[in-house]
Structure formats: structure tokens, C-alpha cells
Amino acid sequence: MAWRMPAETAPHERTWMAFPVADNVADTSPEETALTFAAWAAVANAVVEFEPVTILVDASALGEARGLLDPRVEVVECPVDEFWMRDHGPTFVVDDERPGVLGAVDWTFNGWGAPAWAHWEKSAEHARFVAERVGAELVSSALVNEGGGIHVDGEGTVLLTETVQLDPRRNPYADKRRVEAEMARTIGASKAIWLPRGLTRDYDEFGTNGHVDIVATLTAPGKVLVHSQRNPEHPDFEVSREIIALLSASTDASGRTLEVTEIPAPSTIRDDEGFVDYSYVNHLVVNGGVIACGFGDDEADATAREILEAVYPGRRAVTVDARQIFAGGGGIHCITQQQPAVAR
Template sequence: MAWRMPHEGDPHERTWMAFPNEGPTLGDDPAEQERFYAAWSAVANAVAEFEPVTMLVDPVQAARARTMLDGAIDLVETPVDEFWFRDHGPTFVVDDERPGALGAVDWIFNGWGAPEWASWTKAAAHARFTAGLVGAEVVSSLLVNEGGGIHVDGEGTVLVTETVQLDPRRNRFADKERVEAELARTIGATKVIWLPRGLTRDYDEFGTNGHVDIVATIPTPGRVLLHAQQNPEHPDFEVSHTLRAFLQEQTDAAGRAFEIVDLPAPETLRDHEGFVDYSYVNHLVVNGGVIACGFGEERADAQAREILEAAYPGRRAVTVDARQIFAGGGGIHCITQQQPALTSAEATR
């Protein structure tokens, strides 16, 4: 059995999400909560224009979800506490030696390092629950990990961050060798690239301690889209330069040096909490499209769409305002998870 995580640009069966429920990351202010629900729904409705969407919904939110979501979106009622589905849902994998075999990696999820504010016991059951819904084989793992902590090229390369998988709050006794062995077993990684860190805001109380999916992604094998903060007043200006220099020294699983494409940050530097981590890297690739984060900046949002459409030829980029999602600790990629279509060599990269 040789599991492999497909590239995000390979054909999808559908996208999975979870509808927000009351809790720490939803906030206490009713107006803010409504903006949260609206932003989540806007993402789901945008994805539904390109491919099927299934949404896990806590029964207490079912009526709200039916009102706010496109009627084509499938709703499945189940208990929900945390709702950042990329992180607590399954990571889908395939077995090239068994056409039609679908696996679902069930990482251990502890709320991004078991912070005091997090509530995750219901969310931790979603990977197996989802696997059961689609008939996927559960691939159990003892690694504390989240889907936002990995990005793959589908050919053996995976990007991770030293401050996530080696976080002692997640994996107290882990070292790189143990993590790499588990990533090889579960997602077919043959080359693990360890970014030294993530973006500054991501180390705040409600951050993930450096998820890679807000920093860098691989649109096609051999190429990296890298978050580029261009204002020296922002601490991520130095972070961007450090990560670019690091990636210039790396090679992928096939031995290729990376072509690095900058994806400039918007001009906004701060919100009421401090320096923002607004990043266009945190997009979702869908069948025929890209769902891009928007930050209320017409020029910057348009530039990001142009870069994304060039990086994913043949796809149309659509912007969804993601500022309220980022205020909660993540972006569009963080709240979605793709299920690969069980086809062989029909990748549309």
C-alpha cells in the first residue's frame, strides 16, 4: 500500500468545509459573528460555482446554514466545535497501485498545540466521520499535524515548517527523521523541505505557529508561489527575504531547483490587533478556477488574480473578501479541503 497525496490542482471530486459554530475563534461580538458567517458562506458559494461542496453543520446552525448557503451545497449534520476544516478534517490520499482506492489521513488534532482557549474534541472526530461518508480507508497517524501545515507537489515533495511539526506542544518527542518517516508513510513524501518559520501574526495567541499554507505553495512541480511583503515597515518584510533565500537553496523530490514567483502582499499593514498576515498564498485551487483571498484593495486583489491565473493556466481566479476570516486566524485555504477525483492521469495543472 503506497499512499500519495495528489497535487491540489489535480481534478477534485468535491470540496469539504465545516460551518462555523459558536466558540473562541468565532468571537463574542454578534456583528462580528454575522460577518464571519457571511464570509464563510461566500467562500462556499464561490467554490460551488466550480465543483460540488459538502458542508458539515452542527444541528444548532443547520437553519442558518440552509439560509446562507447555495442550495446546491450538501449539508451533513454532525457535532461541530472548531470549523477550520483544512486542519482538523482528513487529508485525502490515493494509491496509484490500486485505481479507485481513496484514503483519508486522520492526523491527531489538538487545536494547534492545545492552547487553553481551544475546543477541539468534536472537530477531532471529523476526519473519520468524513472518511465514512465517502467510503475512504482511514490512514491512522500518531503525528499531531494539520492540513494547513503541509503543501505538496503531488510528486513526492512536501513543504512543512519547523515551528509546526516540531512544536513541542504538538509533538513533544518528534525530530525531523521521525516526522519525515511518517509523512512518507501517510502522504508519500520522498523529499521534505523544512521552512524555518511562518508569518509573524501566525505566532500570536490565535495563530497556528507558522502554517506553510499562508507562506508558500507549489502551483506546479518545480515552482513555488511565495508570500512577498514589500513594505520594510512590516516584520514580514524580513521574513519574506529569509524564506526566499532559503528556498533558493532547496531542490524538490526530482532534484529540481525551484523557480520562485513572488505573490505580493496587499498594502494594508495593520488591523486593530497589530500587523496583519494578509496573504494571497492562502488560496484554494478548484476545478477550472482559483478562489482567491481579497482584502478590499482593488489594485492588489487584481494583481493577485493575474499572478494566480498565470500560475494555474486555464483557470479563472475569483476573489472573495477574506478579511473577517483572517481576523479569526486563517484564510480561504484554511477552511476548505479538497477530495481528489479518482482518475489516473487527468491532472489539469
């Protein structure tokens, strides 16, 4: 078997999500919970305009989910605690030697490093649940990893972050060679590009310790889109400069020097908790479109749409307000997971 993770730009069968549960919302006030429910539903409703959506919903949230979701969104009852589907759900792969075969990588998930606040036992089963439902071959992995911790070009290149896969709370015995070998086995990556770190906010108590999918993404072979914080008052001003320089000097699996496109951060640099990590990199590519994060900054949101439509030719960018999602520790990409289309 030669598993390969297709690029996000490859055709999708559908997008998978998990609906929030009230007990696991960061601020469990009824108002905060309602806002979180509405934010997840808004993303699902935007995606279903482009492709099918299936969302796993805990029995405790079925009423709220059905009341908020577009009727075209398929609701599947399943136990849920964490609801960041990119991270605890399957990473889908294909086998080019066996056309029509779909695989599902089941990374070991420990709630982003087993912090005291995380409850992940139910959602850690989602990869197996989804794989069985779609008839995918399960690809088990002992590596503690999350889907938000990787980005691929579909041709052998993977972006990683040293503070995620090498995090001692996740993989205390891992080194780069071991991680790269597992990436080759599970997703067909022959070239890893390691970023030294992620964005500043992502190292707070409720962060992921540096997920790459908020920092940079491979938009096409040889091309990378990078978060650019242009306000020198923000600590990510230096972080993004360092990462842009690193990627500009990097080559992909085919030996091409990466062509870097910068996507500016919105003007907001703080919220009540400190410096924000608002990033337009955390978008979802769908069939014929791009679901983009919005931050209530009309000018910056519009600029982001223009850039996204330029780096993904032929796709229409749609903005969904992502501030409530970011308040919980992630963005639109973090709560979605694409299933590639395969010939049946």
C-alpha cells in the same frame, strides 16, 4: 500500500468545509458571529460555481447555514466545535497501486498545540466521519499535524515548517527524521523542504505557530509561489526575504531547483490587533478555477488574480473578501479541504 497525496491542482471530486458555531467564534458578539457565518458561506458559494461542496454543520447552526448557503451546497449535520476544515479534517490520499482507492489521513489534532482557548474534541472526529461517508480507507497517524501545515506537489515533495511539526506542544518527541518518515508513510513524500518559520501574526495567541499554507505553495512540480511582504515597516519583510532565498536554493524530490514566483502582499500592514498576515498564498485551487483571498485593496487583489491565473494556466481566479476569516486566524485555504477525484 503506497499512499500519495495528489497536488491540489489534480481533479477534485468535491471540496469539504465546516460551518462555524456561534460559541466558538473568537468574538462572540452577535454582529461578529453573523459576519463570520457570512464569510464562510461566501467561500462555499464561490467554490460551488466550480465543483461540488459539502459542508458539515452543527445542529445549532443549521438554520443560519441554510439561509446563507447556495442551494447547491450539500449540508450534512454533524457535531462541530472548530471549523477550520483544512486542519482538523482528513487529508485525502490515493494509492497508485490500487486505482480507484481513496485514503483519508486522520492526523492527531489538538487544536494547534492545545492552547487554553481551543475546543476541538468534536471536530477532531471529522476525519473519521468524512472518511466513512465517502468510503475512504482511514490512514491513522499519531503525528499531531494539520492540513494547513503541509503543501505538496503530488510527486514526492512536501513543504513543512520547523515551528509546526516540531512544536513541543504538538510533538514533544519529534525530530525531522521522524516527521519525514511519517510524511513518507502517510502522504508519499520523499523530499521535505523545511521552512524555518511562518508569518509573524501566526505566532500570536490565536495563531497556528507558522502554517506553511499562508507562506508558500507548490503550484506545479518544480515551481513554488511565495508570499512577498514588500513594506520594510512590516516584520514579514525580513521573513519573506529569508524564505524566498531558502526556496530559491532548494531542490524538489526530482532534484529540480525550484522556480520561485513572488506574490506581493496587499498594502494594508496593520489592523486593530497589530501587524496583519494578509496573504494571497492562502488560496484554494478548484476545478477550472482559483478561489483567491481579497483584502479590500482593488489594485493588489487584481494583481494577485493575474499572478494566480499565470501560475495556474487555464484556471479563472475569483476573489472572495477574506478579512473576516483572517480576523479569526486563517484564510480561504484554511477552511476548505479538497477531495481528489478517483475512478470508481
